[in-house]
Amino acid sequence: MKIHTINNQYFQLLKESYPDRNNYITHRYMLPFRLPVHASTYMVLEDIVFVFLQRAYNKHYANPDVGFTGGRLKHTIVEATQIITKSKHDNIHDYMRKKPNVTDLHHSEVFDKQFKVLNDFCETILVSKNFYNIDELTLNNIVGVPYYRLFEVKGEQIKTNSEGPFFVHNTNLYKEMNEYKMNMSEFNSVINNYKYVKQNPYFQFELYLQKGFKSLKEEDFNQTIVLYQTALEILVKKVIIDYYSIQNLKKESEIENLKKDTKFKNHINHHFKKMITNLRLPNELLIIKILDKYLNEPIERRHNIVHEGRSYSREEALENSGLVTDIFNLFLYDIHQADKNNYIEYLRNLYTDVPDINGISIRYNTKIN
Numbered sequence: 001m002k003i004h005t006i007n008n009q010y011f012q013l014l015k016e017s018y019p020d021r022n023n024y025i026t027h028r029y030m031l032p033f034r035l036p037v038h039a040s041t042y043m044v045l046e047d048i049v050f051v052f053l054q055r056a057y058n059k060h061y062a063n064p065d066v067g068f069t070g071g072r073l074k075h076t077i078v079e080a081t082q083i084i085t086k087s088k089h090d091n092i093h094d095y096m097r098k099k100p101n102v103t104d105l106h107h108s109e110v111f112d113k114q115f116k117v118l119n120d121f122c123e124t125i126l127v128s129k130n131f132y133n134i135d136e137l138t139l140n141n142i143v144g145v146p147y148y149r150l151f152e153v154k155g156e157q158i159k160t161n162s163e164g165p166f167f168v169h170n171t172n173l174y175k176e177m178n179e180y181k182m183n184m185s186e187f188n189s190v191i192n193n194y195k196y197v198k199q200n201p202y203f204q205f206e207l208y209l210q211k212g213f214k215s216l217k218e219e220d221f222n223q224t225i226v227l228y229q230t231a232l233e234i235l236v237k238k239v240i241i242d243y244y245s246i247q248n249l250k251k252e253s254e255i256e257n258l259k260k261d262t263k264f265k266n267h268i269n270h271h272f273k274k275m276i277t278n279l280r281l282p283n284e285l286l287i288i289k290i291l292d293k294y295l296n297e298p299i300e301r302r303h304n305i306v307h308e309g310r311s312y313s314r315e316e317a318l319e320n321s322g323l324v325t326d327i328f329n330l331f332l333y334d335i336h337q338a339d340k341n342n343y344i345e346y347l348r349n350l351y352t353d354v355p356d357i358n359g360i361s362i363r364y365n366t367k368i369n
Contacts, residue, residue, distance in 0.1 A: 003028065003149055004040065005051050005079045006158060013044050014083040022153050023089035026081040027111055027166060029146035030055070033133050034074040036125070036180045043191055046117045053077040075143060080114035093150055093162050111146070111166065124197045125190055127206050129182070132214040201242070202350060205234045209328075212321060221317035222305045228324040229302045232294075233264050235328060240271040246343045265295060279344070281334035282369035287327065289364070294323045326363070329355040337369070 003026055005011055011024050039054040057073045084092075092107045119137045126134050135141070149163040182190070197203060212227035241258060244250040250258070261267070268291055276284050298320045304310035335347045336354045361368045 001028070001147060001149075001163070003079060004053060005042075005049060005081045006149070006151065008040075008051075010042050010049050010051055011081050011083070011153070013042075013049050014047060014081070017047055018083045021083050021085065023084050023086050024081055024151050024153065025084055025089070025092065025110055026079055026149045026151070027114060027146050028077065028079045028148070030143035031076045031078060031137070032141045032143055033076070033135060035076040035122070035134070036129070036131055036182050037076075037187060038181050041187065043187075045121060045191070045194065046113075047082070048114045048117055049079075049081040050114075050118065050121075051079040051081075053079070078118060080118065082110060082114060084110060089150060089152070089161070096148075096150075096162050096164065107148070107166065111148075120198060121190075121194065123207060124194055126210050126214075127203070128190060128193060128197055129186070130210065130213075131180070132210070132217050135214070136211075200350065202235070202238060205231050205238065208234060209324075212324075216317060216321055219314070221312050221314055222310075224317040225298075225301045225312055225320045226305060228321045229299065232324045232327065233267075236264070236267050236272050239331075240267060240275055242346065243275050243343050246346055247341065265299070268295065276331075279334075279338055279341075281331070282337045283330055283334050286360075286364060286366050286368075287330050287334070290323060290327050290330070294320075294327065298323055322363075326360050329357055330360055330368075333357045333368075 005026050011026075014024075034054065035052055037052050040051065042049060042051045044050075053076070055075050055077055057075075088110070092110070096107065115137065122134050122137060125131055146166040147164070148166040150161045152159045152161055200206070208227050208231035212224050212231055215221075215223040215227055237259075241255060244255055244258070258271075273288055273291065276287055281287065298316075301310070301312055301316065301320060305312070332347070332351055333355050335344055335351070338344050357368055360366075
């Protein structure tokens with residue numbers, strides 16, 4: 001099998017970090033979606049070389065006469081290469097030679113490392129670029145069986161020591177997203193902001209917000225409701241804990257108890273609303289009005305989904321997602337209008353852009369201050 005990483009010697013990008021090592025392993029597999037990059041794009045993250053290849057299919061093999069709705073079906077093939085120690089190389093080589101259909105722990109450890117980094121990279125694209133065709137990667141949604149090659153480099157000689165299938169245990173939403181390719185500026189921006197995005201204190205909130213929007217576009221209305229409420233719970237808890245900590249309003253023991261408290265309504269009624277009032281936010285009354293509307297019925301839907309197996313419609317999912325989005329956007333808008341203090345400055349530095357809230361004024365027939 002042709003390995004682009006070897007043929008184009010992309011593995012040499014790792015040599016500078018590990019000049020005394022000569023053993024490499026490449027894993028090659030197909031993603032269940034297409035990454036928005038050009039064919040043969042490569043990058044180095046966490047001491048791993050990733051090469052992205054693109055494949056397109058014109059025929060639908062279940063029904064060749066019809067083809068695919070919205071254009072060709074496209075997938076990204078990934079080649080992930082790591083430089084490894086000789087002992088790890090020998091352990092993998094010996095085990096795969098004896099039991100080629102079973103994965104050993106050394107091999108799994110190497111595969112899992114690159115797979116996690118790629119997953120983090122995909123999540124970074126989802127959060128920063130809003131590509132909703134990208135999903136969380138699991139071992140179960142890799143297309144087919146991954147392929148591996150264990151090789152050694154001495155001077156200009158490249159020797160393959162073993163290769164074969166790597167047995168792991170165990171969508172196209174919009175044509176425009178399936179066709180989009182990030183330009184180099186966008187691509188480099190994702191790479192440069194990789195660690196910043198992952199280390200953002202509100203990353204989990206942003207991630208669940210984007211996953212909720214993705215589920216809405218996929219018309220998975222129950223999942224939309226669950227994910228948007230999860231995002232709101234993460235946001236409210238994080239906001240009130242940061243507020244108390246930064247403003248030195250509660251003892252450390254009290255904050256630790258608050259972190260353990262899982263009563264969402266209590267977070268809103270006894271902490272979040274009071275914080276909004278104490279910060280003298282310009283649209284305090286409207287934020288509380290939207291919160292009360294959410295607490296009236298929409299908040300119960302996730303409980304009914306999880307505990308009663310209820311199903312909800314597009315309209316109900318849109319109501320939940322709309323209320324959560326309005327709460328966040330109006331809160332953030334007010335943070336940029338409020339009198340400065342340490343906490344206000346903290347949030348402004350995290351969220352430098354002021355959200356557009358014109359739609360909120362129309363939806364609630366209220367003038368925004």
